[in-house]
Amino acid sequence: MEFRISPASGLPIYQQLVEQVRSGVARGKLAADEKLPSVRELSQSLVINPNTVARAYTELERDGVLYTRPGMGVFVAAKSAPLTxxxxxxxxxxxxxxxxxxxxxxxxxxxxxxxxxxxxSTVFEWNGTSEPSNASGGKRK
Amino acid sequence: MEFRISPASGLPIYQQLVEQVRSGVARGKLAADEKLPSVRELSQSLVINPNTVARAYTELERDGVLYTRPGMGVFVAAKSAPLTxxxxxxxxxxxxxxxxxxxxxxxxxxxxxxxxxxxxSTVFEWNGTSEPSNASGGKRK
DNA sequence: CAACTGTACTAATACTAATAGGACAGTCGG
DNA sequence: CCGACTGTCCTATTAGTATTAGTACAGTTG
Structure with a gap:
C-alpha cells in the first residue's frame, strides 16, 4: 500500500499516516499480519524524519491496529474481539x-x-451480523 | 443557551465554543437573529480571555453562521442559500x-x-426535501 | 456624554509538531 | 558469531500555535 502526505492538509504528518493505516485496514487494503514498510524505509520515501513515522506506528500499536515483532518490523493486527x-x-x-x-x-x-x-459503505470490510446490500467491497490484494 | 468548556477535552477553547454554537444552531437551540452573549460577558462567566471568545465569534462569522451588528453584538445568521x-x-x-x-x-x-x-437525527432541524420519520425534534424556546 | 458592543494590536508564556543525530536491544541470514 | 536489518529511546533545537494579558479604537445605544 502506498502512503502519501500533503503539507496543505493542516493535519500533523504522523496523524495523516495514522489515518491512512486505519483506513487501509478498514477497507481491506491491508490484510492481517501484512508487514508495513520499516520506519527508516518509509521515512526515506516520504522525505520525513524517522521519528515521525515511529510516532505513527507507536500510536497505532497502542490502539491495537498494529503489532511489533522486535527486530522484524510492524504488522497489521488481526481484528480484536468486538467491543460492547x-x-x-x-x-x-x-x-x-x-x-x-x-x-x-x-x-x-x-x-x-x-x-x-x-x-x-460498500468499500469497507464489515464483519457484523449484517452486510451492505452491495457486495462489491471484496478483498483485493 | 449555556456554554461550557472542558480543559480535559484536548481541543482549543475557541474551537469548543465554535462547535457548541454550530451544534446549537443545527439543533434549533439557537434561533435566527438571536443574540449571543457579548465577548466580555461570556469571557467572564467562563473565566477565559475575551480574545479567545472573540476568535470563536470571528471564525463563525467568516463561515456565515453568525453576523455582527457593530456596537450591538453578534447574532445567529439566517440559513443561507443551500450549496450545490x-x-x-x-x-x-x-x-x-x-x-x-x-x-x-x-x-x-x-x-x-x-x-x-x-x-x-431526530434532534436536528432538517430543512431538506425529506424529514426524519420522528418529529420529536421540534423547536423549543 | 457614558456605557456598552466587536475589533485590532502587541507582547509574553506554554505547549506541540517536526527535525536532527545518536545510541540501544532484538532478530535474521550468512 | 557477525553484519545488516528491525523498532525504540533519548536529547536538543527549531518553528508554529494556543492562550493570556493589557491597551486602544470605532460604532451604537439611551
Whole structure:
C-alpha cells in the first residue's frame, strides 16, 4: 500500500499516516499480519524524519491496529474481539453528531446523507451480523 | 443557551465554543437573529480571555453562521442559500469516511450504525426535501 | 456624554509538531 | 558469531500555535 502526505492538509504528518493505516485496514487494503514498510524505509520515501513515522506506528500499536515483532518490523493486527455495543455507541456518537451538524448546517436532507453513507459503505470490510446490500467491497490484494 | 468548556477535552477553547454554537444552531437551540452573549460577558462567566471568545465569534462569522451588528453584538445568521449538491458531497465525504472507518474498526455492523444515525437525527432541524420519520425534534424556546 | 458592543494590536508564556543525530536491544541470514 | 536489518529511546533545537494579558479604537445605544 502506498502512503502519501500533503503539507496543505493542516493535519500533523504522523496523524495523516495514522489515518491512512486505519483506513487501509478498514477497507481491506491491508490484510492481517501484512508487514508495513520499516520506519527508516518509509521515512526515506516520504522525505520525513524517522521519528515521525515511529510516532505513527507507536500510536497505532497502542490502539491495537498494529503489532511489533522486535527486530522484524510492524504488522497489521488481526481484528480484536468486538467491543460492547455500549462502548461502540459511546465512541461513535461524537462523530455521528458532528456529521449531522455539518449536514444540517449546509442544508442537506437526511435522505441525501443516508444515500451518501450507503454509497461509501460498500468499500469497507464489515464483519457484523449484517452486510451492505452491495457486495462489491471484496478483498483485493 | 449555556456554554461550557472542558480543559480535559484536548481541543482549543475557541474551537469548543465554535462547535457548541454550530451544534446549537443545527439543533434549533439557537434561533435566527438571536443574540449571543457579548465577548466580555461570556469571557467572564467562563473565566477565559475575551480574545479567545472573540476568535470563536470571528471564525463563525467568516463561515456565515453568525453576523455582527457593530456596537450591538453578534447574532445567529439566517440559513443561507443551500450549496450545490456536489459541494455538499465533497464536504461531507471526509466525515462520512472517517465515521465508517471507526465503525468498521470496532466491529460495528452497518445496520447498527444506521440505527444510531437515525436515532440521533431526530434532534436536528432538517430543512431538506425529506424529514426524519420522528418529529420529536421540534423547536423549543 | 457614558456605557456598552466587536475589533485590532502587541507582547509574553506554554505547549506541540517536526527535525536532527545518536545510541540501544532484538532478530535474521550468512 | 557477525553484519545488516528491525523498532525504540533519548536529547536538543527549531518553528508554529494556543492562550493570556493589557491597551486602544470605532460604532451604537439611551
Amino acid at each position: 455495543k455500549k462502548v461502540r455507541r459511546e465512541r461513535l456518537l461524537p462523530l455521528v453528531d458532528q456529521l449531522l451538524v455539518e449536514a444540517v448546517e449546509m442544508g442537506c436532507s437526511l435522505a441525501e446523507l443516508s444515500k451518501l453513507i450507503s454509497e461509501r | 449538491k456536489k459541494v455538499r458531497r465533497e464536504r461531507l465525504l471526509p466525515l462520512v469516511d472517517q465515521l465508517l472507518v471507526e465503525a468498521v474498526e470496532m466491529g460495528c455492523s452497518l445496520a447498527e450504525l444506521s440505527k444510531l444515525i437515525s436515532e440521533r
